[in-house]
Amino acid sequence: MLEDLSFCEATLWERRTVDDTGTWLLPALQHAIAVKAQEADIPVTYVNPKYTTQQCHVCGELGRLENDTLECTTENCSVGTVCRDRSAAVNIAQRVDLGEIIEVIGHHD
Numbered sequence: 001m002l003e004d005l006s007f008c009e010a011t012l013w014e015r016r017t018v019d020d021t022g023t024w025l026l027p028a029l030q031h032a033i034a035v036k037a038q039e040a041d042i043p044v045t046y047v048n049p050k051y052t053t054q055q056c057h058v059c060g061e062l063g064r065l066e067n068d069t070l071e072c073t074t075e076n077c078s079v080g081t082v083c084r085d086r087s088a089a090v091n092i093a094q095r096v097d098l099g100e101i102i103e104v105i106g107h108h109d
């Protein structure tokens with residue numbers, strides 16, 4: 001499963017290349033993964049990427065982003081501060097479970 005970033009504004013990526021060298025490589029990397037998965041007959045699932053890096057994976061509220069960490073500001077939430085990518089990965093997995101799927105490629109049903 002991957003985030004579907006194909007509709008993201010180009011300016012967003014340009015802005016991110018300045019301070020986040022990993023981010024701009026993502027679409028190309030995703031494409032490579034998708035091609036490999038299709039070769040291996042593994043379905044690739046795309047989910048809605050909205051707020052995956054900003055949303056707390058426990059309470060679902062939008063937290064405060066600072067560098068590579070996400071700080072959840074919700075009272076009584078156990079998360080506190082979490083690695084942004086880790087939180088995003090959990091969010092993406094949860095969205096698949098919740099059925100927030102945009103597209104499935106290579107799935108034979």
Ligand SMILES: [Zn+2]
Nearest residue numbers: 056059072077
């Ligand atoms: Zn939280």
